[in-house]
Amino acid sequence: MFLPFNKPYLPWSSCKNMILGALSGTIAGNGKYTKKCHRFFEQRFGFMKVLMTTSCSDALEMASLLCRIEPGDEVIMPSFTFMSAANAFLMRGARIIFADTLSEVPNIDPDEIEKLITPKTKVIVVAHYSGIACNMDMIMKLAADHMLFVVEDAAHAVDSCFRGRPLGSIGHFGAFSFHETKNIISGEGGLLIVNSKDHEKRAEILWEKGTNRAAFYRGEIDKYQWIDVGSSFLPSDAVAALLYSQLSRFDKIQRRRKKIWWSYCELLKPLEECGYLKRPVIPEFSTVNGSSFYITVESGLIRDKLLHSLKEHGIGAVFHYLPLHSSPCFLDKHDGRALPNTDRFSSTILRLPFYYSLKKSQIKYIADQITRFFT
Ligand SMILES: *Cc1c(COP(=O)(O)O)cnc(C)c1O
DSSP states (O other): OOBOSOOOOOOHHHHHHHHHHHHHSOOSSSSHHHHHHHHHHHHHHOOSEEEEESOHHHHHHHHHHHTTOOTTOEEEEESSSOTHHHHHHHTTTOEEEEEOBOSSSSSBOHHHHHHHOOTTEEEEEEEOGGGOOOOHHHHHHHHHHHTOEEEEEOTTOTTOEETTEETTSSSSEEEEEOBTTSSSOOBSOEEEEEOOHHHHHHHHHHHBTTBOHHHHHTTSSSSOOBOSOOOBOOOOHHHHHHHHHHHTTHHHHHHHHHHHHHHHHHHTHHHHHTTSEEOOOOOTTBOOOOSOOEEEESOHHHHHHHHHHHHHTTBOOBOOOOOSTTSTTTGGGSOOOOOHHHHHHHHHEEEOOOOTTOOHHHHHHHHHHHHHHHO
């Protein structure tokens, strides 16, 4: 028996009908299921405007275009995150300024952001690691004081809140991912959330290759034209149908994932009390959304040994992220500042198997193997 890190939850009976439905109608983008998905997110979370994209990376690229990034603009973001946020801005000529994370939570440290703001700063990107909210009050205050955009990389954060407000709805733009490792999946897929009236129209134009085709389809204009830059950011309606089959099970999926999260939390509590490891620290302003479960240990050496030991016992635990500031792509662009919390999280974090069909007995087995390793 091997317990992998991830197993996509795809109840075929349910997706089948929807995909067949999509295949029999319009299968290009912005069809029936895309609209259903849009309505789901707008109604359920009160998002002002959403647009499905082919990935979260694409949603972040759209956010970068919407911020009208020009060469030399500075963008502050965490180094402890996925590279897509950095790529999106780097490709438009921005200078990326990496900030360190907090010491207890692997989210960007608002005090570090403040120190890095210059007259050239245009955007702050935050990532809500494992669905744990960043302190958005502090971040939005900094942005307002310095007239900056805030982009929430909410790839892990669907269905999670900061002080009761859905993550993705607080910054100017938000981005979700439906990659197969996330809570709600369509293989590859994403969602751009636009929270500012000023950018709603342009977002739709960028999404449709720089044309006003979406307005044309709504009958608002009599022909569509090329009016701005853009790309083909919209997914096929077959992908939207697959996503919609997940959205129709949203509560069921989320109930299960949160239960898995709390089971790990409960079972690993004694090890934290003995000082062997730390469980995630959840600030009082954040909810838990069952995105993933991670532990941190004392040193990189222990982490690597534990990873190896778990593998030998059939458990596919993984680690991430390698810090972006010292990655081969960025090493010669970094200003040399040390980011100690980022480096420490990167070398001591371990993510445990986490997927819908993971059984209580399997979670118990994983916790037992971790206990055996330490004791
Ligand atoms: C998964 C992930 C992304 C990218 O999502 P894609 O849909 O694969 O493009 C971006 N940011 C974070 C934090 C992620 O975990």
